Amino acid sequence: PTQVVDAERLESQGALLLSDALKQMAGVELKDYGGVGGLKTVSARGLGSQFSTVTVDGVAVSDAQNGQVDLGRYLVGNAAFVSFSQGQQQQLLLPARVYAAGNVLEIESAEPRFFLAERTNLRVGMELGSYGLMNPTALWEQKWSRKLKSSLWASWLKSQGDYPFTLYYTASRADSSSRETRLHSASAMLTADGALFYTPGQGQTLTVKLHYMRGRHQLPGPVHLYLQRPSAESTREEVAFAQARWRMERKLWKVQAIGKWQSTFDCYEDSNAATFSRHLRNDYRQSEAYASGSAVWSPTGWLDVSAAADGSLGSLHSNLRQRNNVHRRSAAGVAALRLHNRHLEGRVHLLGTAIADHAPDLDTTPRYRRLSPYAGLTYTFGNGRTTLRYFYKETYRAPNFSELYYMTLPRDLRPECARQHNVGLTYAGDHASATLDAYHNRVSDKILAIPTQNMFLWSMQNLGRATIMGVDATARGTLGLGRSTLTAECHYTYQHAVDRTDQ
Numbered sequence: 001p002t003q004v005v006d007a008e009r010l011e012s013q014g015a016l017l018l019s020d021a022l023k024q025m026a027g028v029e030l031k032d033y034g035g036v037g038g039l040k041t042v043s044a045r046g047l048g049s050q051f052s053t054v055t056v057d058g059v060a061v062s063d064a065q066n067g068q069v070d071l072g073r074y075l076v077g078n079a080a081f082v083s084f085s086q087g088q089q090q091q092l093l094l095p096a097r098v099y100a101a102g103n104v105l106e107i108e109s110a111e112p113r114f115f116l117a118e119r120t121n122l123r124v125g126m127e128l129g130s131y132g133l134m135n136p137t138a139l140w141e142q143k144w145s146r147k148l149k150s151s152l153w154a155s156w157l158k159s160q161g162d163y164p165f166t167l168y169y170t171a172s173r174a175d176s177s178s179r180e181t182r183l184h185s186a187s188a189m190l191t192a193d194g195a196l197f198y199t200p201g202q203g204q205t206l207t208v209k210l211h212y213m214r215g216r217h218q219l220p221g222p223v224h225l226y227l228q229r230p231s232a233e234s235t236r237e238e239v240a241f242a243q244a245r246w247r248m249e250r251k252l253w254k255v256q257a258i259g260k261w262q263s264t265f266d267c268y269e270d271s272n273a274a275t276f277s278r279h280l281r282n283d284y285r286q287s288e289a290y291a292s293g294s295a296v297w298s299p300t301g302w303l304d305v306s307a308a309a310d311g312s313l314g315s316l317h318s319n320l321r322q323r324n325n326v327h328r329r330s331a332a333g334v335a336a337l338r339l340h341n342r343h344l345e346g347r348v349h350l351l352g353t354a355i356a357d358h359a360p361d362l363d364t365t366p367r368y369r370r371l372s373p374y375a376g377l378t379y380t381f382g383n384g385r386t387t388l389r390y391f392y393k394e395t396y397r398a399p400n401f402s403e404l405y406y407m408t409l410p411r412d413l414r415p416e417c418a419r420q421h422n423v424g425l426t427y428a429g430d431h432a433s434a435t436l437d438a439y440h441n442r443v444s445d446k447i448l449a450i451p452t453q454n455m456f457l458w459s460m461q462n463l464g465r466a467t468i469m470g471v472d473a474t475a476r477g478t479l480g481l482g483r484s485t486l487t488a489e490c491h492y493t494y495q496h497a498v499d500r501t502d503q
Helices: 007-012 018-022
Strands: 002-006 028-032 040-044 052-056 059-061 079-086 103-109 120-129 133-143 148-159 164-168 177-181 187-198 204-219 233-249 253-270 280-300 303-318 325-340 344-358 367-380 386-397 416-428 432-454 457-481 484-499
Touching: 002 007, 007 079, 018 028, 018 040, 018 079, 018 103, 040 052, 059 233, 059 253, 059 280
Parallel strands: 052 103
Antiparallel strands: 002 079, 028 040, 052 059, 079 103, 120 133, 133 148, 148 187, 164 177, 187 204, 204 233, 233 253, 253 280, 280 303, 303 325, 325 344, 344 367, 367 386, 386 416, 416 432, 432 457, 457 484
């Protein structure tokens, strides 16, 4: 099951952030920690946000520190579409890291399009909103030759964040109250995207992308004893990556190669001298080098064989005294098989993952190895509009750096494992479409944080076992009214999650 929001729908919905595109998708839970600029994470069908993988132009975004990607850092102003796939994406030419995801959130950049003799496209825009929201954007697209095109997109997003709220003086909310305004919550974010689209030969494409984001966000203080305390806390972040993707397609085979370098900087500051005897500042700087190769071979009209291999080297540096330098080496490989005819399609794959950590001040560091299977079956009825599908997938995630090394007591942790079952029905007509999916997920070896002698020192343990059952349903219809089109959508999600941990 895959849900797609194209550029036209993104514009009509007034979506600014990547998280805005997910709000109306079924089975998706978006956690928003505070308006524009606040942390935003996505989880699906009761699985944690660490099981969700975000890809930009087919290349995964990673975060070794806490295992989850902040969707508030990515804008959709120059996106061709945003899609969310439960379990597994349908195409075979994928990196092994994408095969390893429990679900995939994909954002694809728009490729420049030119008419006849056009060689340059320029577009500037300004969006204004409540509470001091201002978002100027600029796009420059250039056609350098028949084979080479480029685009440069820049955005500055600013918000005062002075949202009003009602402060109740009693828990019953039946007594006195006052209307307050949130203080110290302004944010600003600068984003720049550059891309080159090169076609070296027939069936070949090379895409190079450069991305830079820098933001600063104020953190509001708490409301204590009916008073809103002033805050001197703020966060700063900086994300930069360069990636290249090369593809070649022939009649019987396809190949893809990916290379990426990414750097992320996060900083938390509190300059309130009344709270701390000195200026508090925590810095975290991540870097990762990543490479992937994949291939698909189609010897007959009913058989596809694919394989992919990934490797990455990541590190996290911090100004904290506790393990300020840790490294992670990871490798993944997958072999996949697809059998298909006009009505029936079957897919299987087996993924192998190996992860090894290194911390200079520890004698031993964990190593993780795992084999994860997948099997899927799809049947298309005679009219070609109705499809019945089923898949089973095992997914796991290794503990992240925060769980292993920072503000915790080091201990051996097992990877958190999820087993997903899904059965679904899809109807796609000329003017209407609908999907209905029922699923059952089981999560074992849940990683939990338990405080020890104080709230600043935690113990990480594998304690949980949970089962999640639910239903997702979507319906969409369009009606032509002359030169206008009326579109109606409906999304419904029911979920029941139960803790099965033995007491």
